[in-house]
Amino acid sequence: MKGSLWLAWRQQRVSAGIGALVLVLAVVIAAYSRSGMQDALHSGLFDHCAPGPLHCSRSATGMPLTLDIEPLQYLGALNIVLPVIIGVFWGAPLLGRDRELGTHRLVLAQGASRGQWFASRFALAAATTIALSGLLAGVFAWWWQPAADRSYGLFWYETTALSGSGPRVVAAALFGLAAGTLLGLLARRVLAAMGLTLLATGAMSLLLLWMHWARLLVPPHTYVSAGIAPKPLMGEKWSTGTYGLITGSGRHDDVMNCAFPSGAQLKECMTAHGYVARFYKANPAGDYWTFQWTDTAILGGLAVVLTVATVLLLRRRL
Template identity: 75%
Template sequence: MKGSLWLAWRQQRLLVACGGLVLAVAAALAVHYRSGMVDALAGGTFDHCDPGPLYCTRPGDGLPLFLDIEPLRFLGALNIALPVLIGMFWGAPLLGRDRELGTHRMVLAQGVGRAQWFTTRLALAALSTVTLSGILAWLFHWWWQPAADHSYGLFWYETTALSGSGPSAVAAALFGLATGTLAGLLTRRVLSAMAWTLSVTTATTLLAQWLHHTRLLVPPHTYVSRGTAPKPPMGEKWSTGNYGLITASGHRDSVLSCPYPSGAELKECMTRHGYVARFYEANPAGDYWTFQWYDTALFGVLAVALTAVTVLLLRRRV
């Protein structure tokens, strides 16, 4: 290792070591808590629990049954915050520190071109980012699987699962790195770049969460049951909260028009108002991957675009 690659390693080795430490701690916690989760499930305490959103209770006193998944939620929250942390503490100083101190002039005076100077440090940072975020996302998924989509565990549509796992977590981390790198180039001050990175990555993360909850990109499915027949079970679906009744002409009304779960009262009310079916809207569990690929595309395109802008501005700014 020599030249610009050696310099990039010298400047980033502490961050690489910190990333390795985070992975080691996360892996140790995942192994420990997942083992306890598997033992609790193997003990038979949860065998009577049906899949679905309703709480499972203990037969004796009726208290809800839950696995210890708070550490798992914490890992998911860390994965969601990772783009902000990588952008602020890795991306912002990547070019910003040399720009602020003026040390880039000395490096470029040694015969190292701008392209080589930038490419080596960005490549090392990007490789480390993909490794860190990818392993953390995989750890979450591996830890989560025994309790996935059960009332005593964690459903796929909960924020820490939907945004804290899968390929979207890796794309979001690269987006954070690209944001910080561009901010460092433009502001010439590490602290200013960190502040801009915090604002942009946080806003984009909140935008992705808003798109999830509004279902703009992944519309829900409509599940219909004719007459007073039992509605299709909710199971692991992500409900929109939109329940109702349908007339013969196809018009939909709120469930409050006939607020009876079943029985003669429901049948009489539906007949009186001319309702022929009931419905609810929800996203099935298979939509997890649809959400994932949309998020991956969003963050991936932004990361590539910001990196391209950085490359175009590099000759003018450095």
């Protein structure tokens, strides 16, 4: 390692060391907590619990019976805010600090081109970001496995699982790095770049979370049962909260038009209004990967666009 790459390592080794420390801490906590989960599951305490959204209760008290998933949710939350942290504290100073201090001129005067100066810094930061985010996502998946989609655990559609796991964590981290790097190049001060990066990455994270809940990117499926036949079980599906009734012409009406769970009253009401079936809308468990790859494509695509924009602006801004 020499030249501009050696200098890039010198400047980024503290950030890389902090990331490694966070990863080691996450692995230790995950190993300890997952071992506790396994012991609880092997004790037989949860043997009577069925999978599904309904809480499992203690036979003696009737109180909900759950595994200790709070530390797991903290890791999911960390993975969600990882692009903000990386963008603000790594991406924004990556080029911005040298530009603010003017030290990039010294580097360029030593014979390194603008492209080499940028490539050495960004490549090292991107490789470290991929490794850190990928390993954190892997730790989450391993830790989550005993409690995945169980009444006593964590369902796939809960925010910390859906947005804090899988390949979208890596794409989001790269987006944060790319956004911070571009804003560090454009802003006159590193502190201003950090503030702008916080706004940009935070807004993007919140926008995707809202899109998940609104089902804008992955539309829900419609599950229909004829007449008053029992509706398909919700199970591991992510309900939209939309339930209703279907007329013979195919019109969908609100469920409150016949607010009876079952039996003769429901049948009479449906007959009187001309309803022939009931329905609800939900995303099946298989949509977890659809959400994942959709987010990954969006965030990864934005990371590429922002990186290309940074390369194109290097000559103008330096």
